Amino acid sequence: MSHGSRYPGAAAQVLCAIVTAALQLAVAVPAAAQGAQQIPEEPRPEAQGDDGRKWFVMEDRPSLRLGDVLRLDLTSKLDLNVRGGRDVDPDAHMEQRRIGVEGRLFDVIGFQIEREVGDDERPWRDVFAEWRKWRELRVRAGRFKVPFGLERLTSVSDLDFAHRSIATEALTPGRDTGVELNGRFLSRAVNYRAGVFQHDGDVSRGGTDAPGGRTAAARIVGTPFAWASSPALQRVELGVSMTAGDVPQGLNGLRARTSNEFEAVAPVYVAGTRVRFAADAAFAQGPLSIKGEFLEARDQRKHQGLGDEDLADVVARGWYVSAASFVLGRLRSNGTAPRTPLWGGGIGALQLAARVESLAFGSHAPGVEPLRNPRAPNILPNDIHAVTLGVNWFPVRFIKMQWNLIREHVQDPDRRPDPARPWSTTGVFRVQFAL
Secondary structure (H helix, E strand, C coil): CCCCCCCCCHHHHHHHHHHHHHHHHHHHHHHHHHHHHCCCCCCCCCEECCCCCEEEEECCCEEEEECCCEEEEEEEEEEEEEEEECCEEEEEEEEEEEEEEEEEECCCEEEEEEEECCCCCCCEEEEEEEECCCCCCEEEEEEEECCCCHHHHCCHHHCCCCCCCHHHHHHCCCEEEEEEEEEEECCCCEEEEEEEECCCCCHHHCCCCCCCCCEEEEEEEECCCCCCCCHHHHCEEEEEEEEEEEEEEECCCCCEECCCCCEEECCCCEEEEEEEEEEEEEEEECCEEEEEEEEEEEEEECCCCCCCCCEEEEEEEEEEEEEEEEEECCECCCCCCECCCHHHCCCCEEEEEEEEEEEEEEECCCCCCCECCCCCCCECCEEEEEEEEEEEEECCCCEEEEEEEEEEEECCHHHCCCCCCCEEEEEEEEEEEEC
8 A cells, every 4th residue: 555645536535525525514513613602501492383282393303293102313424534544545525414303292202324435346335223112122123223232233433533543333234124123221220222134234244245144133231330339430331242143254354454454364265153242341431431342253164164064163253442531621421512601701612532442363273284275274463552641622513523643553563554564553533423
């Protein structure tokens, strides 16, 4: 990969993406500015129908209401990402251009529809309905995220970094079509989700011969110290997730990419069962939040040897630990607006963040020489380590700007952007509008 832009159109591409984002944000910014000036805790003026019932409300987002029968909340997400570094050509692109609607019918059925504009391959993101009669038991059906992994289940709009960790991107399923039961007990101290899905998630399909088969998934999250006398202990959340499903025979193993989109781990031949496990912990109090997660994925390789013999499972393990803290200003309780917005006489909210992460792929076949061949009895291991430093600025409601500096190490020289240098550095700038 080049060490600079060797393409005469690279600068024009970056400029075009920035101008496009600026034009779209120009429409959004006045609304955000108006929201910043109207943020006081008192309820905002709301439009009402002839019978005195509210039919339009502007709270966290525009909302249309028909009494107690129907509620529709309009949503929109727009992201501009600019990435550069010694091992990557300057790149700017719109990572998200989503529009959608969330709502409730008779306060019993919830639904969400979200579409990615410009994605011809998989335009639909979340499309589901949920029976919400009881807090302890709800039923969801449609297309949505498989319940696995803390960071994967966190919306991109709420991440402390411009991108999810490498382990999360590689080992979590993403969205799929299925049915799920979910609910919470003990005054929200215990939350659960369990479901069956048609495939293994859209993230797992990238670069493979065929999607995974039917997959079962479950996740449980609890606050084990909810009854402790210490307020800090009360805010500790622990979670575990697991999936199990069939992976078809073929070049269908999981793969991993670095932050600059370089393929550090290529798919290998697998067949049999894929099992995932994850454990996570999170803590948030005042301006500080700390998160950590361990993930593992194991693929069987039945009859994948040159003599039709079974091969050792391919195992991938990853983890990350991150911390973020506001150093200037804070966000309001809804998490969408700074307490002192830029156009309300303040400077917004400024947050510093740091993350350490690791991901390792390989197999365990003692006494067998490890090779890169996708049918090798012992897959040559490859480890990826990264450190990310970030600055997040929330100037006004709906808008967030992120700067990330990412330092990565890839163990296998043949899987590096530059084989002579084990370390690479990438800078990412992201502007986000989320309604």
